[in-house]
Amino acid sequence: MIKRTFGMAALVMACAGAMTVLPTSNAQAAEASVECDLSFNLSGWSLIYKHAEGTGTVTCNNGQTARVKITVVGGGLTAGKYHIDHGKGEISHVHSIADVYGDYAQAGAEAGVVKSSTAQVMTKGTVSLAIAGTGEGVNLGISAGKFTISKL
Structure with missing residues (x-):
């Protein structure tokens, strides 16, 4: 149970981190037109x-x-x-x-x-x-x- 909870928490944190990074990258790419x-x-x-x-x-x-x-x-x-x-x-x-x-x-x-x-x-x-x-x-x-x- 602890392994599964830790794994899910890591996955949620990774997805949250990716969502935070994606808009910045897309904004920079859009600016370089x-x-x-x-x-x-x-x-x-x-x-x-x-x-x-x-x-x-x-x-x-x-x-x-x-x-x-x-x-x-x-x-x-x-x-x-x-x-x-x-x-x-x-x-x-x-x-x-x-x-x-x-x-x-x-x-x-x-x-x-x-x-x-x-x-x-x-x-x-x-x-x-x-x-x-x-x-x-x-x-x-x-x-x-x-x-x-x-x-x-």
Whole structure:
């Protein structure tokens, strides 16, 4: 009887705690309703160490726009040289354009000869960045690193 009562009390307290937390999380998610688009060009190389740089423009649905610098660094089993032209990205769960800047965790697998392509989803806390692009070059491998968006 004591075990059952203790178990029920723990369950009730856990549910009460969850109910207390849920409205706060939903309110924060509702507030982060700004969606931003990233258009970019990027070129880089990799030979175990991966490095790429480029520029782009972030345009948000609240009217904010900014020119940005993009830097990609990392490591892994990669080799190649490439460039991505007219890449596109979607950034979600932001309050304003200020939330776009920073380091996004990146992991991916790349493969291409002459025509090269990439598609990745990255995160920075609750902010998500999905990118896609095509270009030219040779790249092959698996890597991990960071994708950084900073003010230009």
